[in-house]
Amino acid sequence: MADLNYHHLRYFHVVAHEGHLTRAAEKLNVSQSALSSQIRQLEDRLGQKLFDRRGRSLILTEAGRIALDHADSIFTTGRELLNTLKQTGMARRPLRVGAISTLSRNFQLSFLKPALGRKDVEIILRSGSSAELIPALTALQLDVVLTNQPPDADALSDFVVQAVDTQPVGLICTPDLCPKHHSIQELISTVPLILPAYSSVMRMHFDALCDRLDVTPQIAAEVEDMAMMRLLAREGAGLAVIPSIVVKDEIVSGRLIEAHVLPDILETFYAVTVRRKFPNPVLSLVC
Template identity: 50%
Template sequence: MRHLNFHHLRLFWTIAHEGGLTRAAERLNLSQSALSVQLAKLEESLGHALFERQGKRLVLTEAGRIALDYADTVFAAGAELLDTLGGRPASRRRVLRVGALPTLSRNFQMQFLRPLAGRADTELVLRSGSLRELLIDLEAHMLDVVLANAAVRRDAHSDLHSHLLAEQAVSLVGRPAASAAPLRFPEDLAGTPVVLPSLASEIRAGFDRILELAGIRPVIVAEVDDMAMLRLIARETDALTLVPAIVVRDELEAGLLVERYRVRDLTERFFAVVQSRRFPNSLVAEVLEAFDRTPFRGAP
């Protein structure tokens, strides 16, 4: 029967959190060669490499990320034991690391995470960044899932998969006005002040194509790549704002904004990007299944 050497596990845990052998050796007052020998023994006992060398850096493998999660749990449990016996009870929790584009609707993100939010046994770690940055972290096992509004291109060298979660209508919205006549689209947009997503957005590209084919040029008063800011601007300006309905769902329900026109054939898509893993985080499947069971709340 194999037994886990917890001393070796503690050394690995220190290397991982210190970011390499040099700093870990200094902290532990050991030589790097001695530390490497102990790490090799742990890898041999587990049957998996825990680090791979990229240049001068040690990067956790998938097995290394799993081992680190368990090591965090093991040593947290030891700290909890001391806390409990010292009259300071604590609880162990599983961790789900989620990355999301800053342009993604906060309402959508909250709906995706709601099944896990506030659970005593779960910790959510949320990160934002560019799609490139988040996918690098996903492949390095530093994230478990990435939320995006575009599918990731597949090729023979990629083990990333994009799960389409939902499609949401895109509308032109504005503040309510008693004299507002029904909007004729796209002709009424000629010379009309509008607030649009940035040029990097897929819905902006689709919207621009529609207007270009119709020969219509609106007056662009703002271009915004952050959906939270787009929502605020829509509430504060008299211009029409092009936005996925879910972004301003609360304002539409409260009557602060009204939908002036729902743009046909233009939708915002939401994807969960995951990596094929030998040791998947079970919380990913749990949150995906919960989202599939819950009707997607978009426009009212």
């Protein structure tokens, strides 16, 4: 089997980062036709198409993104070799993770823990809305999206939705805010509440619980961001309806307490991926 031509790989590396054949040709000081020929030879050698052309731009295919990851590692290691002959370094495989910006940081940390500290893994963490992250996932710019509200899927969808954690939801507050021995009904009806936004599944289940208990909640705040709910609970602004994992450090320290676990209300956290011909092997560490 013939060895990989690293001259071709260098040309591919520049084109992939430029995203445009003309700019890459100018940077490499070669003609566009020569550069196109080099890329075709690399594609023939790998047996995979590396680019899709959209207008004047070149978009990496799935195989192209994998080739770029390896090319980045190869040329990074080459630079390290030139910098020092004593330490050649270790190439790190990137794991690109998107997390809904309102998601619990403690859950994110727990999910990433198996990959943290590894010398062969580089974690690239991006936060944003579902409208931002899901298209990035389908465009193969992310390997996985963490969310508590998975995208709609059907028989034609490429999404793979995996439930990776389920946490009970409780009534969380400062010790001085909750009268001792009060029932769930008494707390909900008399203590100001910090509730998740109407759009969340957790809020829907909480409202259903209030209907079953025939109580009217005293709402102090409605918040989308779990991190903000955590801060408000710490400030004594009300009784927060959140999973205990969000405030586990404060509960351990005694700064916050869980007055009650709410019956039949769970927060499920999901890892969303897409079916890929070449899945990122690092995903097996965390999923």
